[in-house]
Structures are given as C-alpha cells and as structure tokens.
Amino acid sequence: MDLGEALKKYQELFPIYERGAKDIARLVERVAANYGITCRTSSRAKKLSSFRTKAILKGYDDPWVKITDKAGVRVVVENPRQVDGLVDALQATDLIHVLDVDDKRHTITPGKLGYSGVHLQVAAPSEEHDTPRIDCEIQIRTIAQDAWSVISHSLLYKGHVELPAKQKHAIYRLAALVELFDEEVQRVMDEVPHLPGYEVVELIEAAESEYLGLTHAPSNREFSAHILSQIQDAFSTEERPTYARTLNKYVGTHREELALLYADRGPDSAMASLPNYALFSQAESLVLLERLSYCPYKLIHTWDAAGLPRDMLEPLIDAAGVDSYYPE
Amino acid sequence: MHLASLRLRELILHQIASGRGNSDQPPLLSEAPTPLGDLDRIWLEDRLKRSLRRARPVEEDPELQGVRAIIRDNLEGHQSALVKNSQELARKLQATQQKMSPAGILLVANAELRSSTSLIIAKVELEEGIRAREDTTEKGEATLAVEYLRDLLFTSAARVYKVGIFPQSDIHGGLLRGYVADTQSRGTVVAHYFLETYLGCKFVERSELLTERFSDAAQTWINRIDDSEKKLRYQVALISELQSNKQSLSVGQFAYDHLDVDDRDEFKSEMQKSNVPARQFEKSLDLVKGKIKKVKIETQSDVWVVASPEAMHNGTVSIETTPEGQSEVRVLDRVKRVSGTGPFSHSEPVNSED
Secondary structure, three states, rough: OOOOHHHHHHHHHHHHHHHHHHHHHHHHHHHHHHOOOOOOEEEOOOOHHHHHHHHHHHOOHHHHHHHHEEEEEEEEEOHHHHHHHHHHHHHEEEEEEEEEEEEEHHOOOOOOOOOOEEEEEEEEEEOOOOOOOOEEEEEEHHHHHHHOOOOHHHHHHHHHHHHOHHHHHHHHHHHHHHHHHHHHHHHHHHHHOOOHHHHHHHHHHHHHHHHHHHHHHOOOOHHHHHEEEEEHHHOOOOOOOHHHHHHHHHHHHHHHHHHHHHHOOOOOOOHHHOOHHHHHOOOOOHHHHHHHHHHHHHHHHHHOOOOOOHHHHHHHHHHHHOOOOOOO | OOOHHOEEEEEEEEEOOOOOOOOOOOOEOOOOOOOHHHHHHHHHHHHHHHHHOOOEEEEEEEEEOHHHHHHHHHHHOOOHHHHHHHHHHHHHHHHHHHOOOEEEEEEEEEEEEEEEEEEEEEEEEEEEEEEEEEEEOOOEEEEEEEEEEEEEEEOOOOOOOEEEEEHHHEEEEOEEEEEEEEEOOOOOOOOHHHHHHHHOEEOOOOOOHHHHHHHHHHHHHHHHHOOHOOOHHHHHHHHHHHHHOOOOOOOOHHHHOOOOOOHHHHHHHHHHHOOOOOOEEEEEOOOOHHHHOOOEEEEOOOOEEEEEHHHHHHHOOOEEOOOOEEEEEEEOOOOOOOOOOHHHHOOOOOOOOO
C-alpha cells in the first residue's frame, strides 16, 4: 500500500485507533492493578501529519505495515522490577495478544546513549470482538527512564549541532544518573520489605487503595495500624507477598455487595455515629471482610487472642452475612 | 443464601398476645407500615441477618395448611397488600401458637435477597432492661436515674427468635421455598407449630442424609491428613461426636471443639464443597450407625488395628510419628485372643498349653 492509500485508510480509521489506544491504556492499568503494580498511563493515536512525515523520512514502501505505532500507550512505573513484572503480566493476560517484545535495555549498543525502556507490540482485543482489532505499541518505562526520554529527545535527537566535549560529558553523566537512580530506587525498595512493621504498612496501603474506590473517604491510619498489627497471625507467610492482589480480587468479585454495605454503614451513613460500627469507616474493614470470607476461624481466633473487642467485629460479621460455621 | 444482599423495603409490626386463640386476646394490629429511618432499617437488617445465618432450607408441604397461600400471594405481585396480608398473618399466628407462647411482635417485611423480591416473617419476643438517664435530686444533686423497660426489641445481644424468609426466585416447581430459623429452640429444632402448623412448610433435607453427608465428608478430609497422630485424633473426635448424646451437628462447633486452629478453615471449606450446610442441623444416625462403632487404623503393610473410641481416649491405643516419618502404633493391654485365616484358620486363646 503506497503512502496515499495508507493515509486515506488511516484517516478513515483514525477514530478507531484513538479510541482503541484509550481502551488499551485502561486495560494495562487493570492488569497492573491485579499484579499490585502502580503505574501511570497515557495514550494517543499518531497524528496524520506525523504518520506522513515518518513514512517519508524513513522511506517506507508500505507505510501502513511498517508504521506499527499508529496507536501508542506509554506506561510509567516506579522501579525496574515493575517493568519486568508488567511485561510478564501483559504476556500472561488473555485480553491482548503480544506480538513482539523489544527490550531496549538489552538492544542498545554499549557505550551509546539511548533510551532503555521496553516496547511491546500488541494486538487488542486478543480475540474476535465487537470492537475492531488494532495493533498498538506499549512503551513501559521507569520514572527515571521517562524523564531521560523526554530530556534526551530535546538534547540529542533533535539537535543538529555537534555537541562540544564538555556538553557531551554532561550528557553521559545524566545518562549514568538515570541508571543509578533506578538501581538505588530498586535497592531501597528491596530492603524496605524486610524492615520491622513493613507488613502492616503494606496491608494498610492495599486496604486504603481499595477502600477509597468504594467510599471516597480516607480513614485513620493510626487506627488501621492498631488493628492490623494485632491480626498479623491471620495471614500465612505465603499469602503476604500477593495479598494486595488477593484483596483486589475479593473487592472485584464482591464490588456490588460491598458498595451497598459501605453506603449503608460507611463513613457517610447514619450508622457512622454508632461506636460498634466504627470499623466500617476504616479501610482495614475490607481486610477483615476478606479474611472473614476466606478464613473466619483464623481471623476470629486471632482477633480474640489479641484481646480486641468482639463487639466491633460483630457488625461486620452480621452485615456480610458470614456463614455460621463458627460457634457464636 | 448471600445474606449480605438482604435489604428491607417496607415492614409492619403487629403485637401478638400471649397464648393461643384470638377471641379473648386478639392481636393488636397496625394499620400502616412502620416508618423506617436509615439507622433503624440497617440495625434491623443486621439483626435479621444474624438470625438467618442459622436458617435451614424449607419448602411448602402441600399436605399442610398454614399461611403459605398468603406468602405466595404477597410474593406474586401483591406486595402493596402488605398491611392486609400481614394482619392475616398475625391473626393466624395468634390462633396457631402454643398455649404457653409469650407475648411478642410479629414483623412482616417486603425485602430483597439476591435482588429477588422476598417476604420476611419473624416472631420477636419482648426483652427487658434498664435505662439510665441524667437526673437531679430534690436537693439539686446530679444523679443517674434508672428506668425499668420491658418492651425492648432487637437489642444488640438478642436474636430474632423465629424467622423465615421466602424469596420469589426460589419458588421451584410451583413450590414455595425459603429458609427458617428458630434461635429460641434448643439446637436446631424449629418449633413444630411455627414451621408446619403456621407456615405450612417442611425441611428440604432430611436429618439422616445431612448426618451421613457430614460423616462422609469429614472422613474424606481426615483421610487426606499426612500426620498419623493428628489423623487418629481427628478420627476419634469424629466418631465421638457422632456417638455423643448431642442432638445436633455443626461444622463450626466440631472444628472449634476438635481441630487445630490452622485446620479449621480448610475443614470448613471442604465441608462446604461437599454441600454440608453451614448451619447446625439435627443429628440422625440411621444411615451411619455401622460406620461409627470402631476406629480402624490401616498401615501400608496391610496391618489393621481396630479399636473403640474409648480405647483411643484412655490411651490403650496410641499412635506417634517417628523421626523417620513412620507411624508407631502402640497397644497397651492384655492379649485375649488371636484369630486369623489361612494356615491360622482356627482361633484359640494365646495362653493355651500348646
């Protein structure tokens, strides 16, 4: 297909690519959340003028086939391990079909300054669907790589001036800083989970992230820490690393019921004034509801052993209609 | 039952006099639904859920009378007739209940369960308590005055005594189905007058079948345990539970009384998969009698030890796991007789002269 035909076709399909890119960005966010990965996404369909310029500058004989980033999604994560995690997650999901993985961290020439994210060429939806299937390029980067990408684009690729040695040296130092930044972020993040008390912080963050989506209200962190630190025995060692995902799955499965429970008993409800209903105004209530659903014995045993008042837990048990498998 | 989805839409309360009969002591009937604020509604929902957790599935019995026609009428498009229907339900309850039944309140509510229109019928008895309030003495001193109250309902510790819920979506093969609990009765029994004479219903599942399912599912779960000492302990507990004088069985109570904390949730989950109900049910041994007399220990080398649960309890037979992971079964007793088949086809006392 020559440039004229390609441009005509792209103009017709442009709204589909624009909408498709947004859909894929949302899909990536969902997959990332399921794996406990925090990310920021942006999406775009390539402008017609950029499509034309790229085809001409690159001299493509079949621009429609050769230009694979007509739809593009950029994903920025916090650390290098999350880049790998998200790539794995996207390859594992059935929602999109990964056609190719281009890991720039491995392909750039040593010594050459370059951008070091990971690009995935995907097709979505993965199967026949009402929505037309489009191909899309997903770029996954760390925050540092993203910053470097933006700056280096101005400093290197658009520059038509041969940089003097002093400025070149400065650029090398910046590139090294990007790598150093990511390595240090990763190192600290790897060490933090081994610090005392981290498991409680992790639980609070997982709970708050889900709770905010249901109630749009913050809860008292000190109170959360007080409760969660005392029910640590309700979690097995194997459950801890993936608990955020477990909680996310629980909330996803019971979203409708939970929305009703919190609308009636949450921080903005008439019940908020009753002392025994205080937990409904706290994010950790979600963790308690999940544990009551999955391992009521262990939770109740741990709760009682910690000397926490049963009167506070009973409204959760009642409201959720937990089966009477345990003696009252 | 998905009790989390229970929502009250409209309810009406009628006062039921004590005893049976409606001529001398007719029920005091409301003529309009009870106005409900959010706090009242949610409080009532949570109290009802607490009682319904113990409910068992029931279905109407065509051979019984009761109020099933009124329930069906209310469910099948006549919810606006709640006042009229509930008044009739109150009159029938007054006429049906036992002579010794105390006075109470009949609650009838249009509700939703699993998004299905449902009708709740509950007999709630009045409770007593003391209320304290700020007061001043004649000398002007601050004090707390108390007031005795004997008409309390739905207190935080109370259960709604007799309660039934009938979702429209559960009507199956033309038969009304629902769930009924009687938290006032001993164990799992629902007062006969309430279930059969008043509601015109019977339990969907017979007690002997539930008992057999409990026994089989628990046995299957126990057999999967690797630790031989624990396996034997649980086996003895199961047989003891079935042989005991208790009138009811409960997954929760069994787990709580006999299993290690870390095993309870897995046990519950396995019993749930085998359709053993969460709620307590009456124990009936008709179908399991033959399975619960003896504990049998069978080893990989085809050695069998058969013992009574008492022998396990009093230490006559014990089992331990060796450091190598093998099981050591120990019988501390006097040998009375050895018998066998094949070359040892006759049996004789071991202390014979031969």
